Amino acid sequence: MNEYRIKTEQLCISYDKTVVVENLNVQIPTGKITALVGANGSGKSTILRTIARLLSPQSGQVLLDGKSIQTQSVKEVSKKLAFLPQNPMTPDGLTVFDLVSFGRFPHKTGFKNIADEDRKIITWAMKTTNTLELESRFVDELSGGQRQRVWIAMALAQQTEILFLDEPTTFLDMSHQLDVLELLKKLNEEQHRTIVMVVHDLNQATRYAHNIIAIRHGTPMCVGTPKDIMNKQMLKDIFGVDAEILRDPRDGILLCVPYRMPEKND
Amino acid sequence: MQEKKYVFPAEVKAKKRAAVVILSLILLFLVVFFWGVHTGTIHLPLKRVLPALLNRGTGKERFLVFQLRMPRIIISVLVGAGLAVSGCILQSVTRNPMADPGILGINAGAGLVVLVYIAGFAKDSPSPAGMSILSWVGSIGAALTIYLLARNRNKGLSSTRLLLTGIALNFGIQAITTIITLSLNPQEYQTYAYWMAGSLWGVTWPYVVTLLPIVTVSFMIVSMQASTLDVLPLGDSMAASLGVSVRKRQGIAILFSVILAGSCVAAGGNIGFAGLLSTHISRRLVGAVHKRLLPVTALIGGLLVLIADTIGRSMFLPSEMPTGIVVSVIGAPYFLYLLLRTAKREGS
Numbered sequence: 001m002n003e004y005r006i007k008t009e010q011l012c013i014s015y016d017k018t019v020v021v022e023n024l025n026v027q028i029p030t031g032k033i034t035a036l037v038g039a040n041g042s043g044k045s046t047i048l049r050t051i052a053r054l055l056s057p058q059s060g061q062v063l064l065d066g067k068s069i070q071t072q073s074v075k076e077v078s079k080k081l082a083f084l085p086q087n088p089m090t091p092d093g094l095t096v097f098d099l100v101s102f103g104r105f106p107h108k109t110g111f112k113n114i115a116d117e118d119r120k121i122i123t124w125a126m127k128t129t130n131t132l133e134l135e136s137r138f139v140d141e142l143s144g145g146q147r148q149r150v151w152i153a154m155a156l157a158q159q160t161e162i163l164f165l166d167e168p169t170t171f172l173d174m175s176h177q178l179d180v181l182e183l184l185k186k187l188n189e190e191q192h193r194t195i196v197m198v199v200h201d202l203n204q205a206t207r208y209a210h211n212i213i214a215i216r217h218g219t220p221m222c223v224g225t226p227k228d229i230m231n232k233q234m235l236k237d238i239f240g241v242d243a244e245i246l247r248d249p250r251d252g253i254l255l256c257v258p259y260r261m262p263e264k265n266d
Numbered sequence: 267m268q269e270k271k272y273v274f275p276a277e278v279k280a281k282k283r284a285a286v287v288i289l290s291l292i293l294l295f296l297v298v299f300f301w302g303v304h305t306g307t308i309h310l311p312l313k314r315v316l317p318a319l320l321n322r323g324t325g326k327e328r329f330l331v332f333q334l335r336m337p338r339i340i341i342s343v344l345v346g347a348g349l350a351v352s353g354c355i356l357q358s359v360t361r362n363p364m365a366d367p368g369i370l371g372i373n374a375g376a377g378l379v380v381l382v383y384i385a386g387f388a389k390d391s392p393s394p395a396g397m398s399i400l401s402w403v404g405s406i407g408a409a410l411t412i413y414l415l416a417r418n419r420n421k422g423l424s425s426t427r428l429l430l431t432g433i434a435l436n437f438g439i440q441a442i443t444t445i446i447t448l449s450l451n452p453q454e455y456q457t458y459a460y461w462m463a464g465s466l467w468g469v470t471w472p473y474v475v476t477l478l479p480i481v482t483v484s485f486m487i488v489s490m491q492a493s494t495l496d497v498l499p500l501g502d503s504m505a506a507s508l509g510v511s512v513r514k515r516q517g518i519a520i521l522f523s524v525i526l527a528g529s530c531v532a533a534g535g536n537i538g539f540a541g542l543l544s545t546h547i548s549r550r551l552v553g554a555v556h557k558r559l560l561p562v563t564a565l566i567g568g569l570l571v572l573i574a575d576t577i578g579r580s581m582f583l584p585s586e587m588p589t590g591i592v593v594s595v596i597g598a599p600y601f602l603y604l605l606l607r608t609a610k611r612e613g614s
Contacts, residue, residue, distance in 0.1 A: 054503050078509030085503040089361060093554035097276035098496075105497055106509040113557070119272035136276040158508065 002065065005030045005162065005194065006051060010060035013043070013050050013218070020046050021218035023060070028211075031192045033184065035199045035209035039239050043218035044198050045086070045166055051196070052083040052164045078106035082155040086166040086198075090139045096150050097135040100126055103157025118157075125156035129183060145176030152183060163187070165197040169204065177201075181208045202239075203255050206230050214238045230254040284558040287551050291565040298572055302339045303331055305580035333470075341469045341477060342575040342589070343568035345534035346544070348481045350567020351560060352527040353541025354548070355488060358495045358556070359519045360425035366542040367527035369432040370520075373538050374439040375408020376401035376531045377462055381446050384458050397461065398473070398532040405528035411435065413520065425516075464537035464590020466575050473533050480529045484522050485564060491519060492556035499554070537574075537590040540567050543597040546604055570596070 006028040013021040020043045028034050028051075036044040049055045051062050053069045062069040069077060082103075090099070103125065104118045114122075126132040129149045134142065139150060148168060155163055168184070169177040185208055187193045199205040205212055206226035214222040214229055216238050222229040235243040241258040248255055303315050308330055310318065318327040349367060356365040367373070379400045416431040450458065488495075494515050497505045502512050527541070544567035545559075551566075552558040574592035581587070 049503070052507065054506050074506060074511050075509040078507060081507075083503060083507035085501060085507075088504045089499060089501045091358075091361070091499040091554045092363070093549050095276045095280070095553065097274045098280075098553065098555050101277075102493075102497055102500070102508065105493060108493060114277075116272055119274065122274070123272050135274050136279065155507075164507075 003030055004028060005065055006196075007063045008051065008060065009063060011047075011050065011062060012058040012060050013046055013055060014058045015046075019058070019218075021050075024218070024220065026213055026220055026223065028194065028196055030194050031188070032210040033188050033195045033197070033208060034211040034213060035197055035205035036213050036215060037199060037202055037205050037238070038215035042215045042238075044215045047215065047218070048164060048166055048196065048198050049083075052081055053077050054083065075106060078158065078160075080160050081162040081164060082158040082160040083164040084151055084155050084166065084168060086170065088151060090147070092138075092140060094139045095135065096126075096131060096137050096139055096142070096153075097122070099139050099150060100131070100135075100153045100157050103154040103159075106158055121159060122157050125153045128156060128187070129153040143176075144171050145173070145179060148172060148176070148180055149183065152180070156187070162194045162196070165195070167198050167200060170200060177204065184208065202230075202235075206255070207253055226254060230256065280553055280555070280558065284552045284562065287562055288565065291562070291569060295565070295569055295572075298569065298576065299339060302342075302572060302576045303335050305576060306335065307579070307583060308334075337471050337474050338466055338469045338575065338579075339572060340474050341466055341533055342572040344474070344477045344481045345466070345530040345537060346540050346571025347485070347564040347568040348477075348526040348530035349537060349541040349571075350544035350548075350563045351485055351488060352523040352530070353567075354545040354556075354560060354563045355495065355519050355523040355526075356541075357545055358499050359516050359523070360429055361499050361501075362425065362429060363546070364542070365429065366538060367523065367531070368538040368541075369429060369436070370524060370527070371408035371412050371432055371435045371439060372405040372524065372527045372531055373536045374436045374443070375411075376405040376528070377536065378439050378443050378446075379404030379407070380461055381443055381458055384454050385446055385450055395472070398476075401535075402528050402532040405531050406524060408435065408439065409520075409524040409528065413524075428520075460588060461535045462590075463588035464535040464593070465586070465588040466534050469533070477529055477533050481526065484526050485560075488519070488522050489557075489560055491515065492560055495519065495556040495560075496554070534571070535588070535590060537571060537593055539590075539594050539597045539601075540571055543593075543601060544570055546601070550604070 004027040008024050008026050011021060011024040012019065024047065036048060038044045046055065050057055056070065064072065064077065064080060100122050101114055101118065104114065104121065123132065126135065129152050131149050131153050134146060134150065139147060142150065168180050172180065181204060184195055188195050209226065212224065212226055212229050213220045214234060221237055222234050230245060232243055232245060235241055235256055235258065242261055243256040243258040246255045246257060300315055303319065304310050304312050310327065310330060314323060314327060317323050318331045321328065323331065353366045356367065356369065357363055380397050383397065383400050412428065412431050412435050416427040447455065447458065494510055497508050497510055498515065505512050544563050548559055548563040548566050552562045571589060571593060574596060575589040578587040578589050578592040
């Protein structure tokens with residue numbers, strides 16, 4: 001398998017007339033977890049959405065398996081890449097089973113209803129995410145953590161090798177954040193899925209990602225392993241904060257503790 | 267025993283429930299159908315209903331059943347089913363549980379054109395056929411205007427814009443309508459008001475022959491899109507990620523919603539509430555998966571308008587109560603009850 005199934009070439013993205021991203025060239029390592037980090041409004045979500053073909057670039061291109069993603073149909077892309085938006089909407093009256101079964105949509109042909117093969121995949125997706133016992137519950141009655149796992153189950157039922165997530169932990173409490181991140185780690189380790197996610201918490205990014213792309217004003221300022229990029233200068237450049245870098249006494253992973261100097265003027 | 271492993275109670279339950287619901291609705295249909303043939307201005311004794319239906323009645327009975335009652339019954343069912351499916355599509359596409367065909371300006375547009383016709387061209391004897399054709403033109407015209415206004419060159423059709431444009435245009439059309447209404451003489455006004463209230467009076471076979479293919483073909487095409495309609499309410503990003511060409515599919519769905527609603531309003535006048543109400547009842551009965559939701563919505567819509575029309579033409583003798591008003595009278599309290607229940611559930 002190609003080392004980088006996804007690449008961008010001179011990618012420019014604009015909203016109406018404001019240029020958000022200019023000449024972006026990044027590569028996403030296959031079979032690894034990549035985290036996009038950056039301040040609010042840095043364009044990280046926009047980049048994620050454009051790479052997933054949800055937004056059209058102004059110029060330049062996203063290459064998926066060596067072919068421009070814009071020339072591939074939505075359906076084709078949906079068999080290779082699943083995208084979980086930050087806050088997906090849940091209509092009333094949907095059971096967990098219903099929702100996860102929607103993940104089979106890209107593989108549907110014509111009138112065929114859900115077949116046993118689909119049920120097998122749905123079962124697997126629900127077991128993996130620990131949601132099988134929720135199957136009869138209504139999605140809008142679930143807790144935030146359960147719901148996020150159900151959404152991931154749906155994305156898994158899509159059976160794509162690449163999984164994109166836009167802030168998968170934002171609305172969750174600490175314990176459920178860890179559940180989701182551990183689940184993603186497991187998916188990556190056991191099934192070698194390529195995972196690309198926007199993460200707000202830098203410490204979570206360094207703990208769970210192999211590759212970090214730190215974005216400022218639409219431009220990747222630092223790209224590399226957590227060890228490479230986790231330093232005071234990066235925190236200053238990307239997030240505009242001073243920080244202390246510490247080492248987790250348990251496993252040596254680098255952690256940051258941001259602080260604000262009193263009476264700082266810039 | 268390999269298959270046994272992949273049974274989902276939720277799926278089995280949903281299927282069973284849908285089967286029970288559909289079967290009960292069909293049974294209820296038969297009952298209401300018999301009642302509808304039996305009741306009305308001209309009385310047909312219950313024991314004569316079956317012979318008359320089997321073409322063994324007297325000439326008078328046959329005329330009553332086949333020329334007067336049957337077309338009206340069939341039209342009620344078609345109008346109800348069409349409006350209900352139209353509402354169901356709109357709610358899924360706009361992700362707004364309050365969306366109904368009226369929001370696309372369909373009723374208002376149809377009303378305006380019919381009004382102009384009555385006021386300007388057919389002062390003495392407005393022809394029902396003319397009114398139908400014109401209201402079709404009016405409803406499609408209004409919907410098209412809203413569609414074009416709501417479309418954004420870059421981003422395609424946004425559901426929020428669609429709703430807001432619909433509301434704005436509705437007000438505009440209503441203002442013009444009011445101005446024209448004020449210039450009508452009492453008799454013209456009555457014709458118009460009667461039409462707006464949603465009346466199925468004077469329906470004949472040509473109406474059936476026109477509406478039947480439109481409703482059935484539209485329904486079949488929409489049913490083919492059932493799984494797309496499942497996915498669209500999850501949001502544009504989610505739907506696109508699942509492989510749906512969102513803008514294109516939304517456009518197609520809205521188009522059929524408009525065709526259905528426009529044709530039904532043309533045949534039956536303003537029976538607006540049916541679309542909103544039927545979808546809510548069906549969602550409650552069989553959930554949000556469209557392969558079950560669409561047929562149940564169609565059945566409930568058909569049944570609702572059939573019941574309303576039968577009540578309207580039998581319980582207020584010697585006069586008739588317009589169907590649209592009966593639907594609202596039945597529907598409004600039930601709808602309030604639904605809202606209160608939801609509010610209670612969310613409160614606790």
